[in-house]
Amino acid sequence: MSQTDQTLENQNEAELNSLHGKIKALRHVTIDILDDANRQNDQLGQTTTRR
Known part of the structure; x- marks a missing residue:
């Protein structure tokens, strides 16, 4: 492997x-x-069931 090839590989x-x-x-942000x-969906569900 030439020096150039090694440099490109690195x-x-x-x-x-x-x-x-x-x-x-990005995976952590998505999670x-x-x-x-x-x-938020749970909170909305609790809000709508109280009425």
Whole structure:
């Protein structure tokens, strides 16, 4: 493997690691949004059943 190939391989690996971190963060945000939506739906359900 040439020096250029190794450099490109290292850059690709770094970009993949960065992308993995971003995907992981996005997954956590998505889960938080789902949890919040479920809590709000529960609150709305409790509000409408009290009437």
